[in-house]
Amino acid sequence: MPCALCGDIIPTEVPRCPACGAWARRRDFRAIGMAVFMLLGFNAFVALGCGLSLVRLEDPLRIATHDTYDPAATGRALAPYTDVFVVCAVLAGITGLLYLAWLWRAHRQSAGPHRYRRAWVLFGWVTPVVNLWLPPRVVYDVWTGSRRMRPAERHSVALVVTAWWALVLFGVGLARVFSGGSVHTLAEARFYVHVGVAAAACQALAAALCMATVFHITRLQLEAS
Structure with missing residues (x-):
């Protein structure tokens, strides 16, 4: 396996790189960080693509009138986007599991001082109400x-x-509003298309900012170790 610092090949049974002396744990931590970073990037691209596709639906609705508006056709056009948001949620869940594994390791390696115990890295995400405000504090x-x-x-x-x-939080909330909306009238259709665009934009930006946290924390800890 290549060394995360110098690129030299490290045999699996050797704990340190023979070229630069880096510990294998640094290699493993960087590998996890890179995997999370790439998955988050994929999340961002999926959400961005969904948002751009929804933007293209705004033009037909903007020029439509109450006489020419077809609720059934609009409902069929928007239905796949509900499925896309479900796929985004599943993908975010998979990414979140790997993100928690990375954050657990990062918490252990950071010098501190820490306001929250390491157990809150996990419990902060699954405890109701607490998971609305504690995860960013831990990060x-x-x-x-x-x-x-x-x-x-x-x-x-x-x-x-x-x-x-x-x-x-905004991305999750707006996606739920979009999925539960109706398009019986032209005004409702325009509103829910805008909600869908906003939800996709929030999710894409959230993934991009999360990529920044993973990149900087991984870099700082590799430099400090």
């Missing part, structure tokens, strides 16, 4: 604990993490 805790930072850097980290989590 912030791990990120700022990976290296000593100036106050300005901490504020930047907090801004990225807060924006990421807000977009996650």
